[in-house]
Amino acid sequence: MTSRVIYPHIEKAEGESARLQRIPRVRVAQIVMDYLAYGWSVEEMCRQHPYLKRSEAHAAMVYYFDRQDEIDGEIRQEWEQAQQVKSQASPSPFFVRMKARGIL
Template sequence: MTSQVTYPHIEKLEGQPARLQRIPRVRVAQIVMDYLAYGWSVEEMCRQHPYLMLAETHAAMAYYFDCQDEIDREIRLEWEQAEREKSQASASPFVVRMKAKGLL
């Protein structure tokens, strides 16, 4: 018999990132990024993002620790996409003017 672990407050559809059930626009990876980038505790994440419930944030972190490769891959791919887009973007008019004036 195979058992499947379920995470309260987390929705994981096939081929989709894991998300909060109550606020589907919030992905588990977004919550994890606060943990990785700032070292925030679950309580601090809820203070910084008052729309999060403590139980949701605990569930997101439990999902991360159980499925770390999946979430780390999602974060890495998002980072790589942002870097590609950043390198392909043209300079803003402000940067162009400042460079022309020798200020940058």
């Protein structure tokens, strides 16, 4: 018999990112990025993001620790896309002026 783990507060449609049920625009990966980048605890995440309930943040972290490869892959893919866009973008006029003046 196979059992399926249910994560309260999290929904995951086939082929889509895991999200909060109450606030579908918030992905589990976004919550995890705060944990990875800043080392924030669930309590600190909720202080920084007042819309986030402690139970939702805990559920997101449990989902992450159970499916770390999935979420890490999503974060990696998002990072690579951002780097690609950044490399194709023109430098800002501020950067160009500062470089021309020898400041940068």
